[in-house]
Each structure stands twice: as structure tokens, then as C-alpha cells.
Amino acid sequence: MATTDESATRAPRTAASNGKGKGNPVSWLDDRIGLAYQGKILLRKVFPDHWSFMLGEIALWSFVILLLTGTFLSLWFVPSMSEIVYHGPYHQLNGIHMSEAYASTLHISFDVRGGLLMRQIHHWSANIFIAAMTIHMLRIFFTGAFRKPREINWLIGLGLLMLGILEGFAGYSLPDDLLSGTGLRIADGIIRSIPVVGTYLEFFIFGGQFPGDVFISRLYIVHVLLIPGILLALISAHMILLFYQKHTQWPGPGHTNENVVGAPFFPIYTAKAGGFFFMVFGVTALLGAVLQINPIWMYGPYDPSQVTAGSQPDWYMGWLEGALRIMPNWETHIGGFTISWNVLIPGAAVMGVLFTLLAIYPFLERWITGDNRDHHILDRPRNQPTRTGLGVAGVTAYGLLWLAGGNDIIATHFHVSLNAITWFMRFAVFVGPVITFIIARRWAISLQRSDEHLLLHGYETGVIIRSPEGGYSEIHAPLSQESAYQIASRERRPPVGVPELEDEYGVRARGTAAERVRGRLHELWFGDEIPKPTAAELEEAHHHESPEGPLLEDGGHHGIESGGQIGGEEFDLEESSER
Amino acid sequence: MTEGPHPTDGHPDGAGHDLAALSPEEPIPNPGLPPHEPRPTDVDAAQERRAERQVAGMFILAALLALAFCVLYFVIPPPSDQSATFMGYGASNLALGLTLGLALLLTGAAAIQWAKKLMGNQDIIEARHSTASPPNVREEQVAAFKLGVAESGFGRRTLIRNSMFAALGMLGLPAIVLLRDLGPLPGNLTSITVWKRGIRVVNDVSGTPLRPSDIAEGQLVNAEPALFFDEVGPNGKVIKAKYTGTALNDQKAKAAVILVRMLPTDIKSAQERAWGVNGIVCFSKICTHVGCPISLYEQQTHQLLCPCHQSTFDLTEDGKVVFGPAARPLPQLPIMVDKEGYLVARSDFHQPVGPSFWERG
Numbered sequence: 007m008a009t010t011d012e013s014a015t016r017a018p019r020t021a022a023s024n025g026k027g028k029g030n031p032v033s034w035l036d037d038r039i040g041l042a043y044q045g046k047i048l049l050r051k052v053f054p055d056h057w058s059f060m061l062g063e064i065a066l067w068s069f070v071i072l073l074l075t076g077t078f079l080s081l082w083f084v085p086s087m088s089e090i091v092y093h094g095p096y097h098q099l100n101g102i103h104m105s106e107a108y109a110s111t112l113h114i115s116f117d118v119r120g121g122l123l124m125r126q127i128h129h130w131s132a133n134i135f136i137a138a139m140t141i142h143m144l145r146i147f148f149t150g151a152f153r154k155p156r157e158i159n160w161l162i163g164l165g166l167l168m169l170g171i172l173e174g175f176a177g178y179s180l181p182d183d184l185l186s187g188t189g190l191r192i193a194d195g196i197i198r199s200i201p202v203v204g205t206y207l208e209f210f211i212f213g214g215q216f217p218g219d220v221f222i223s224r225l226y227i228v229h230v231l232l233i234p235g236i237l238l239a240l241i242s243a244h245m246i247l248l249f250y251q252k253h254t255q256w257p258g259p260g261h262t263n264e265n266v267v268g269a270p271f272f273p274i275y276t277a278k279a280g281g282f283f284f285m286v287f288g289v290t291a292l293l294g295a296v297l298q299i300n301p302i303w304m305y306g307p308y309d310p311s312q313v314t315a316g317s318q319p320d321w322y323m324g325w326l327e328g329a330l331r332i333m334p335n336w337e338t339h340i341g342g343f344t345i346s347w348n349v350l351i352p353g354a355a356v357m358g359v360l361f362t363l364l365a366i367y368p369f370l371e372r373w374i375t376g377d378n379r380d381h382h383i384l385d386r387p388r389n390q391p392t393r394t395g396l397g398v399a400g401v402t403a404y405g406l407l408w409l410a411g412g413n414d415i416i417a418t419h420f421h422v423s424l425n426a427i428t429w430f431m432r433f434a435v436f437v438g439p440v441i442t443f444i445i446a447r448r449w450a451i452s453l454q455r456s457d458e459h460l461l462l463h464g465y466e467t468g469v470i471i472r473s474p475e476g477g478y479s480e481i482h483a484p485l486s487q488e489s490a491y492q493i494a495s496r497e498r499r500p501p502v503g504v505p506e507l508e509d510e511y512g513v514r515a516r517g518t519a520a521e522r523v524r525g526r527l528h529e530l531w532f533g534d535e536i537p538k539p540t541a542a543e544l545e546e547a548h549h550h551e552s553p554e555g556p557l558l559e560d561g562g563h564h565g566i567e568s569g570g571q572i573g574g575e576e577f578d579l580e581e582s583s584e585r
Numbered sequence: 586m587t588e589g590p591h592p593t594d595g596h597p598d599g600a601g602h603d604l605a606a607l608s609p610e611e612p613i614p615n616p617g618l619p620p621h622e623p624r625p626t627d628v629d630a631a632q633e634r635r636a637e638r639q640v641a642g643m644f645i646l647a648a649l650l651a652l653a654f655c656v657l658y659f660v661i662p663p664p665s666d667q668s669a670t671f672m673g674y675g676a677s678n679l680a681l682g683l684t685l686g687l688a689l690l691l692t693g694a695a696a697i698q699w700a701k702k703l704m705g706n707q708d709i710i711e712a713r714h715s716t717a718s719p720p721n722v723r724e725e726q727v728a729a730f731k732l733g734v735a736e737s738g739f740g741r742r743t744l745i746r747n748s749m750f751a752a753l754g755m756l757g758l759p760a761i762v763l764l765r766d767l768g769p770l771p772g773n774l775t776s777i778t779v780w781k782r783g784i785r786v787v788n789d790v791s792g793t794p795l796r797p798s799d800i801a802e803g804q805l806v807n808a809e810p811a812l813f814f815d816e817v818g819p820n821g822k823v824i825k826a827k828y829t830g831t832a833l834n835d836q837k838a839k840a841a842v843i844l845v846r847m848l849p850t851d852i853k854s855a856q857e858r859a860w861g862v863n864g865i866v867c868f869s870k871i872c873t874h875v876g877c878p879i880s881l882y883e884q885q886t887h888q889l890l891c892p893c894h895q896s897t898f899d900l901t902e903d904g905k906v907v908f909g910p911a912a913r914p915l916p917q918l919p920i921m922v923d924k925e926g927y928l929v930a931r932s933d934f935h936q937p938v939g940p941s942f943w944e945r946g
Contacts (some may be wrong), residue, residue, distance in 0.1 A: 052711040089830040095665030103830075116665040119658055122678045123685070155716040188877060191838070192893065195875025195940035198775075205775055205942045210767040215774055216838055216876075219831035251716055260618030266711050267618060274700050281696025288690030295682020296674065310838035311789060311809065311870060313878045315892040330875070330910060331894045337912035337941060346941040348910045349875055382713060414895060424895055425908055461612065487616045494613040544612040 047249075053275045054255035054268035058149075061142035063279060065166075067286040068135035069241065075128040076230065082118055084110035085226030087182065087219045096303050104182075104307035107222045111181040111302055126294035132174045133299075134290060136322040139167045147367075147397050150385035151254045154378065157368045159247045164364055166240050168357075169233055171322050176229040178300065178320055182222055185300075187308025188317050191216065192330070196353030199346040217310060254384050257495045259488045263382050316414060328410030329356045332431045356407070363400075374527045388453035389496045392531045395447030399439035406435045447534075454536040457493045460485055462539055462547035484548070498538055618708060626702045636702035643695035650688035654681060775944075776937040778840040779828070780918060785811035786844060786867060786928040792816075794927040795844065797862055805882040806844040807870065810930070813837065839938050841870040841878055842918055844928070845900055847887055853902045860919035862928060867918040868904050869938040872896055874911035876939045889915070913941060 035041040053059075086106040092099050094109070095116045114121035143163060146152050152160035175193075179186045194216040198204045213220035252266050261267050269275055293299075305314065319327050329352030336347040371393065372378065387394040409416065410431040417424040464482035472478055484490070539547070625632040657680040662669045669676040717723070739746055785794045789807040792814030800806055812827040813836070828836050849864040857866060868889070870878045877893035887900040888907065896909030904915030916938050919931035937945055 050709070050711075052709055087831055095667075117663060119663045119677060120681050122664050122675065123682045126678070126682075188893065191877060192875045198940050198942045199875075201943050203943075205771040205944060208942075209769060209771045209774075210764065213768045215835040217831070217834050218768075252711070252713055259616045260708075260710070262615065264713050266713055267708050269706070270709055273704050274706065277696045277700035277704060281693040281700065284689045284693030284696065286693075288686050288688070288693055291682055291686030291689055295679055295686055308834075310834055311807070311841035311878050313880065313892055315881060317877075317893060327894075333910045335874075335896070335906055335910050335912040339946065342946045343943055344941050344945040345943070346912065348912050349940065352910075353875075380716065414892070428895065428909070487613065488619060491613045491616055494611065495615070539612050541612045 049270070049272045051249070051271040052252075052266045052268045053271060054253050054261075054266060056256055058145045059253065060282065061138055061145055063282055064138035064286055065135055065142055066241065066245075067283045068131040068138060068290070069237065070283065071131040071287050071290055072128060072135060073234070075124045075131065076234075078124045079114060079121075079128060080230055082110055082114045082121065083107070083180070083226075085180065085223045087217070087222045099303065099306070102307060105222065107180060107182040108302070108307045111183070115303060123291070123294050126297075126299050127290050129178070129299045130293040130297070131290045132177055133321060134286075136167070136170045136174055139163070139170055140322075143167060143364075144397065144401070148385075148387045148394060149254070150381060150390060150393065152368045153381040154372065155251055155380055156247075156254075159244055159251070160368055161365060162240050162244050162247070164361060166237060166244065168361055169237055169240070173229060173233040173237065174320055174322060176225050176233065179225060180222060180229060181300075181302045182308050183302035184305040184308050184312055184314060185302070185317055187217065187310070188313055189319055189323075190221070190308075191310065196349055199349035199353060201343075201345055201350070217308070252382070254382050257383050257386070257492055259491055261383060263380070266382070316418075318412065318415070321408075324411035325404050325407040326352065326357060326411075328407040328413070328431070329353075331413055332407075332410045332428050332435070334432065360400075360404075367396075374524060374531050376524075376528065383495075386496065388450040388457070391447045391450035391454070391535060394450045395443040398446035399443040402439045402442040403435055406431060406438050410435070451534055451536060458536050458539060461490060461493055462544060494538065494544075496538060618710065621707050624702065624706065633703070636698065640695045640699045640703065643691045643698065647688045647691040647695065650684045650691065654684040654688065657681060657684060771944075775939075775942055778933055778938060779810050779812055779836050780840055780930045780933045782930060782932055783923065784930045785923070786842065786918075786920060786930065787811045787814060789841065796926050797846075797865055797922060797928065800844055800846045800865055802846050802848065802864070803884045804846055805880075807880065808842050808844050808867070809837065810840050813840075838876070839871065842867050843870050843880070843882075843889070845882065845887065847901065851887065851901050857901075857903050857917060860917050860931070862920055862922055865920070865928065866900065867920045867928075867930075868898075868900065868915045869918065869934060871939040872911060873906075873913040873915060873938075874909070874940065879915070 032041060084106040088106050089103050090106055090109055092102050092104050092109055092112070094100070094112060096112055099112070111125075114125055116122070146160065146163065175189070179190050179193075194208060194212065197208050197211060200207060208216065211221070211224075212218040213224070253268075255261050255266055255268070258267075269278075306312075318324070330349070333348050333352045338345040338347065385393075387397075410428070413424060413427045413431065416422060416427055464484040467481045467483045469481045470478050471481060485493070626636045627633075657677075661677045661680050664675045664677050667675070671679055718726070734740060786808045787794050787810070789809045792809075792811070794811065795806065795808065813833055815826050816824040818824050826833070844865055844867050846863075846865045849858055849861075852858045852861070852864065852866070858864075860866065870880065872879050872891040872893065874891065874894055874896045877891050879889050879891045879896075879898070881890040881892055882888075883890065889898045889900055889904075890896075891898075891909065891911070894910050896911030897907050898904045898911070898915045899907045900915075904917060906912065906914060916934040916936050918934055920928050921931045923929045
């Protein structure tokens with residue numbers, strides 16, 4: 007702003023204006039709120055760039071879209087269960103008794119111009135919001151971004167995900183259509199199953215018997231004020247911590263644990279992230295334009311004696327629905343009381359267990375690895391085989407439960423016995439994760455081996471040479487310094503936090519049982535990993551003369567590393583131009 | 586990081602280590618940030634102008650689409666006019682959605698293209714400050730807090746402290762007690778329905794009373810108590826439905842039933858046969874799992890499948906569960922025929938309908 011500066015210098019200086027020009031908004035604000043200090047923190051703050059860092063942004067922007075479209079919808083939606091007789095443009099429902107909530111949703115869909123679009127954008131962004139949070143969480147998990155000092159942000163993120171799921175359920179229950187009413191009926195059954203206080207909770211929540219006449223208005227305030235308020239507060243805390251701790255970055259040339267490399271907040275990140283908001287909004291608007299979602303007029307108003315076959319909740323409830331479907335029908339009767347394990351476990355315990363495991367994971371991993379250092383460089387998932395295996399196991403369990411939530415759809419579409427699918431899933435949710443854990447862990451270790459090979463022996467050039475004896479071998483060329491560093495910069499096995507159980511004289515160290523368990527877990531955690539080569543090993547490999555000579559019949563991966571050995575001008579590898 | 590003893594209590598400054606810098610064993614030194622590669626737009630003026638035109642073009646198109654949105658908003662009839670369609674889509678929703686969506690998308694794309702092609706793209710490096718405070722600051726603040734605690738006498742004046750805890754603790758109670766009027770106590774409402782002796786079992790849509798002859802063998806009829814419908818009394822006077830509106834829904838959620846007619850010999854349970862009329866039996870329609878209405882009837886096996894979670898009930902044997910997550914059989918409503926030959930209830934259900942609950946026993 008050259009002109010402003012000029013006018014500032016030309017303006018007569020007074021003590022009051024502290025030497026800054028009157029009418030200059032920067033000075034005006036700086037005098038009052040210390041704007042320059044804020045700018046110092048913000049304007050050139052560095053944000054590392056990677057496509058996977060965009061997932062959280064999608065979640066953030068979907069939330070903003072939800073606030074915008076939700077506010078629009080609230081201008082017409084009537085959160086009331088009072089019954090009216092419908093007379094409106096949707097002739098098929100004329101004369102039908104329905105709640106005002108359902109009628110006003112019809113009104114938004116048919117009478118308010120753009121109302122249907124906003125409803126559909128709202129519903130699509132809700133689905134995207136939770137999907138983006140879920141995938142963002144997986145990214146954080148698999149790259150170890152939850153490690154110190156970011157454990158608190160991990161917990162806040164879990165809170166956001168859990169509240170997001172509740173918020174979504176509350177939202178699609180509001181229109182009081184047949185599908186959402188069925189969902190609420192199921193929720194009512196779950197609340198009822200809670201031991202001791204279940205029926206009391208049910209009667210307090212629904213203001214009497216299900217469905218009652220107050221629930222929609224109560225749910226409405228939860229949906230538009232209570233949960234969004236908490237979400238907003240948690241999102242703010244999430245962002246403040248992100249700013250304060252600075253974003254993590256991938257390993258790479260120039261990246262260290264003490265710096266952050268990337269684009270400045272202003273203008274690059276502002277333009278990219280700001281532009282991305284419009285992209286996300288644009289995509290949801292196009293989805294709302296061409297892909298129908300939740301056509302409540304086709305379901306009809308809620309009637310507790312009706313249901314549609316093939317009823318499905320929104321996608322993020324699918325795993326809980328699946329748990330409800332495959333749970334064996336266990337119920338205990340003790341001393342005149344009933345405990346409905348068949349409802350209680352899938353309805354309350356499954357979600358509780360998953361979120362508890364996720365919440366304690368960073369602390370558990372830190373305890374086992376004994377790694378108390380700050381981590382700002384992300385792990386490549388292969389370099390943490392056990393963590394990656396556990397993550398894949400979790401995804402498998404979730405995915406199987408989710409599939410089980412559609413067991414009827416699978417049965418009718420693929421002509422498989424519903425009972426067979428259900429029985430398969432009952433075992434698969436336990437066996438599947440174990441299998442995928444083993445596969446993923448071994449896969450990660452294989453990738454480590456492949457990395458080690460690349461580092462020691464270079465990459466396969468695809469050029470085959472024939473020796474005078476008639477043997478064939480492939481020329482390997484060393485990696486560029488950048489790629490080699492990317493691979494080689496992974497951490498060595500973090501130091502054991504507990505002393506070895508026996509000292510060098512074979513005397514058992516005194517330790518608590520917990521420390522012994524930890525020691526054993528530590529061994530299991532890092533067992534089978536391929537150690538990263540040392541500088542000496544690398545040097546050795548690069549100057550290694552294979553006893554069989556440079557040309558290998560077995561096609562083994564010893565290869566030819568040094569340019570001198572192959573004598574080719576094009577593969578003068580010692581003088582690789584990439585350096 | 587070299588192997589061997591390592592302090593696990595972390596460094597007070599919380600800083601991690603530049604591994605390459607610390608360990609001579611690291612195979613590859615950090616080569617540092619690669620030199621900035623100029624983009625085509627940095628070196629070629631023609632490319633730069635082209636990118637400029639692209640960005641501005643997208644912004645202008647977005648502006649025009651936003652205008653088009655406003656025009657179409659007024660031109661196209663609202664979705665209530667269901668004849669206004671375009672290729673099977675509602676015209677209004679499609680037109681507004683496409684213009685708005687594309688306007689937003691182009692605005693975003695333009696901003697991102699601007700950043701990618703034209704804004705300076707030199708990576709910059711910022712040092713990370715330690716997340717933790719410097720040790721002296723931490724000590725100062727811990728000392729300040731301790732001073733505050735000492736000055737307040739929080740540790741010393743235990744009477745004040747404990748009475749404060751009592752006050753704060755007790756103040757939580759009104760917050761809970763205030764919620765008492767959220768709803769009535771359950772009482773026996775979870776165990777009873779509106780069914781009682783003599784109430785007719787009527788068709789759930791038309792409200793017409795049913796005679797045994799109205800139900801064919803292998804047929805399932807969704808039914809409800811006559812109290813839910815206006816009735817024409819014996820003297821031709823209309824008796825208004827006892828339950829309407831939300832009260833009706835409350836009762837319907839418990840009292841909905843199904844009638845099924847089987848060959849009496851197909852019914853395995855003697856009690857079930859006795860509670861029916863000539864092979865017509867009446868069961869609760871509300872699933873004992875989590876309360877979905879059950880309506881998928883398999884004629885050959887006389888099994889009833891819940892469409893929500895696929896609990897399957899055998900109607901030939903007291904509605905027992907043969908598959909799925911439901912634990913309890915479907916409650917049966919004992920029925921008989923009244924003087925006029927219509928099906929009526931003989932009593933209420935003998936056990937609570939719907940999902941289980943703690944006090945159920």
C-alpha cells in the first residue's frame with residue numbers, strides 16, 4: 007500500500023496518532039487492538055503443503071456450509087410435532103395428518119424457491135463433514151501426527167467426530183418423516199435398554215411415551231444451538247492449537263523437526279484455502295443440484311405402525327446399525343430385572359469402546375515405545391508397521407460392521423442368504439481385523455525392505471546388459487539425493503524407555519510388572535522391523551564388489567551400483583547429475 | 586539417533602532433534618531445500634498472460650453465473666410446479682443448483698489457479714518455536730501460582746476450602762433436579778396398551794371391523810384397536826375416535842398388531858391356538874428388539890421378519906425368535922369373536938410389548 011504509506015508520512019504528526027496517519031485503517035486498528043502484532047503471527051506464517059492436509063479443510067469448510075445452509079432452513083422449519091392436515095402443492099399427501107415439522111419440510115422442499123437445493127446441500131455437506139473428519143482422523147493416525155505435542159488436538163478431534171455423528175443423527179431426525187421416525191424409534195429402544203434408568207431416561211427425553219409431542223422441538227434446539235455451539239468451540243480450540251503448534255510436515259529435503267517449510271499464510275495459503283472453501287461449497291451445491299438426497303415426501307409422515315423395508319440410516323450410522331443387526335440375542339434376567347445385552351452392547355458399548363480405544367491410543371503408544379520426544383515430522387505408515395497394522399485392523403472392523411448394516415441390501419442384491427451373511431459377520435468382525443493386522447504389518451515391513459534395497463542398491467533402471475559369458479543382469483542406479491534422504495530420514499527404532507529387564511551381568515532389574523509388560527510390548531511393537539542402514543553400510547554397499555562379479559545369473563538384487571563397474575557412459579553413476 | 590541410553594523424560598525445552606545433525610550414523614545428510622524451480626508463468630510472459638486470462642475468465646464467468654442464478658430464481662416456477670422438469674430433474678432445483686454450484690466452483694478454482702500459477706511460490710522456512718515454555722518461565726509461573734495459593738490460604742484454610750467444595754457440589758443438584766419435569770415417570774405405561782376385553786380388531790387403514798371370514802388362510806392383516814377410528818355405533822351415530830394426533834401415535838406405537846390366519850393344525854402351541862380364533866392369531870406388530878413395526882410375512886413358514894434388524898419370529902410357536910438380535914418372542918393378543926361376529930380382544934397383552942427394559946423382569 008504505497009499510497010497509504012505516502013499519505014501517512016505526509017500527514018502532520020501528532021502525539022495522539024503516534025506518528026501514524028489519520029484515516030489509515032491499519033493505524034486505526036493497530037492503535038486499538040495491536041493489529042501489527044497479530045499480523046506478525048499470522049501473515050507470513052508457514053503452512054506446509056500436501057494433499058492429505060486438505061482433508062481437515064474439507065471438514066472445516068463443510069461445517070461452514072452447514073452453518074450457512076442450516077440458518078437458511080431454520081427460517082422456515084417449524085420444530086413442532088403438533089398435528090395438522092396437509093393441503094399443499096404436493097398433492098399425493100393432501101389430506102394426510104402429519105406433524106408441522108414434516109409439513110414445514112415439505113414447504114421448504116416445494117414452495118420455497120431454492121429451499122430444496124439448500125436442504126440437499128445441507129444434507130450432502132453433513133455426510134461430507136463426517137466423512138472428511140473420519141478420513142482426516144485416519145490420516146492423523148497413520149502418519150503419527152497425534153504424537154507429542156499434539157495429543158490434546160487428537161482428543162478434541164475425536165470429540166468433534168463423535169459430536170458430528172450425533173449432530174447428523176439429530177439433523178436427519180428432525181423432518182419427522184417415516185424414515186427418520188424409524189431411526190428415532192430405534193434410538194428409543196436403545197435408551198430403554200440402559201440398565202436401571204432406561205425407562206426414566208426414555209420418559210424424560212420424549213416427555214412421556216414414545217413418540218410423544220415434544221421431542222422434535224427438544225431435538226431442534228440440540229441440533230441448532232447446543233451441539234453446533236460445542237462444535238464451534240472445539241473447532242476454534244482445534245485451530246488455535248494447530249496455529250500454536252504449527253502444522254506437521256512430511257520428511258523431505260530441507261525439512262527438519264525444528265522447522266516448518268511451505269507457503270506463507272498470506273497470500274498463498276489464504277488464496278488456496280479460501281478458494282478451497284468455494285470449491286467444497288461448489289461441489290456440494292452441484293451434488294444438491296443433481297443427486298437427490300433424503301426425499302422425505304416419498305417416505306410420508308411418521309407413523310409408529312409403519313416402516314419401509316430396506317430402511318437405511320445415513321452412512322455414518324451404518325456401523326452402529328450393523329452392530330445392532332449382527333449382535334446375538336442375549337438378554338439376562340436377574341432378580342426380576344432385565345439386561346438387554348443385545349441392544350446395550352451394539353447401541354452404547356460399541357461406540358464407547360471404539361472412541362475409548364482411539365482416545366487412549368496416543369498415550370498407549372507413547373507408553374509402549376517410551377518415546378517422549380516432540381514429533382513434527384510425519385511417519386510414513388510403512389515405518390510404523392505395528393501402528394499401521396492396528397489402524398488397518400480398526401478400519402477393517404469398522405468396515406465390516408458398516409457392511410453388516412446393509413446385510414438385507416447385500417442379501418437381496420447378491421442373492422445370498424441373509425442368515426449366512428449375519429453369521430459370517432458375527433465372526434468376521436473379530437477374525438477380519440486380526441488377519442488384516444498381520445497382512446498390513448507384514449506389508450509395511452516389506453515396504454521397509456524395499457526401501458532399504460533402494461537405498462543400498464539403487465533403483466532398477468530397466469536396462470539389461472549381457473555379460474560376455476551370456477548372463478543377464480539389470481543395471482541399478484542410485485536414487486537422487488532427495489529421494490534417498492526421504493527414505494533414509496526415517497527414525498531409527500526409538501530408544502527403549504525402560505531399562506532392559508536384565509543388566510549385563512544377567513541380574514534381573516527391579517521393575518514393576520507394568521514395566522515388564524511394557525518391555526515385552528516394546529519388543530513386539532518393533533519386532534521384525536528392517537533396521538535402517540547406517541552411513542557405513544551404505545558406503546559399503548555402494549562400493550561393494552560382488553564375489554560373483556558384477557553380472558548375476560540368479561537375478562538377485564545385488565546389482566551393480568558403481569558406475570565404474572558397468573563402464574557405460576550413460577550410466578556413469580558416480581557422477582550422477584542428480585546430485 | 587544413536588542406540589543406547591536416552592533420557593526418556595524429554596527435554597525441558599521440548600524440542601526434538603534434527604536426526605541428521607545429531608547422528609554421524611545417518612546414511613544420507615539432509616540435502617536442504619532444493620532450489621526454487623521457476624514455473625512456466627515465471628519465465629514466459631505469454632504463459633503468464635494466459636494464466637492471468639484464465640483466472641480472470643473464471644472470476645467473470647462466476648459473476649455471470651451468480652447473476653444467472655438470480656434471473657432463474659424469478660423465471661423458473663418453484664418446485665411445487667411439478668410439471669417444470671428438465672431431463673427428469675426438477676427444473677428449479679437443477680437450474681439454481683447448477684448456476685450456484687458452478688459459480689462457487691469457478692470462484693474457488695480461480696483463486697487456487699491464481700495462487701498456483703501467478704503468486705510467488707518460493708517455499709519459505711520458519712523455525713519452530715518449542716511448544717513448551719522456556720524452563721525459567723515455567724518455574725516463574727509455577728512459583729506465581731503457588732504464591733497465589735499461599736496468599737489465598739487455599740491449602741491452610743481447610744474449613745473455607747471444604748465448605749466451598751460443598752457449595753459447588755450442591756449447586757450441581759439444582760441443575761439435575763430442574764430437569765425432573767422433562768417428563769412423567771414411566772409408571773406402568775411401558776407394560777400396558779389400550780387393548781382390553783371387547784375392543785374390536787380393525788383394519789389399520791380403513792378402520793373397518795374384521796370378521797374371521799375376512800381373513801384368508803395365509804393372509805396377514807395389519808390391524809389396530811377400534812379406538813383409533815371413528816366408529817358408527819349401533820344407532821347410526823358416529824362415535825369419535827378416542828385417540829387422535831400425538832396421543833394416537835403414542836398408543837399406536839404400542840398397540841399396533843397383525844392378524845394371521847393359518848391352518849389350526851399348523852399351530853404348534855396349544856396356548857397360541859386357544860388365544861386365536863379358528864387359526865387366526867393376533868400378535869404385536871412392535872418388534873421386541875428395538876421397536877420397529879414388523880410386517881414382512883413369509884407365508885409358507887409363517888415367519889415374520891423385522892425389516893430393521895432382521896429378527897425373525899415363528900408365528901406357529903408363540904412368536905418365538907428363530908433368528909436375529911431380538912431376545913423375546915412377539916407378545917400374542919388373545920382374541921375372540923363378539924356377538925356381532927367381529928374379532929375382538931379378549932384382554933390386553935399378557936406381557937409388555939416392544940423393546941425390553943430394566944424393570945420388565
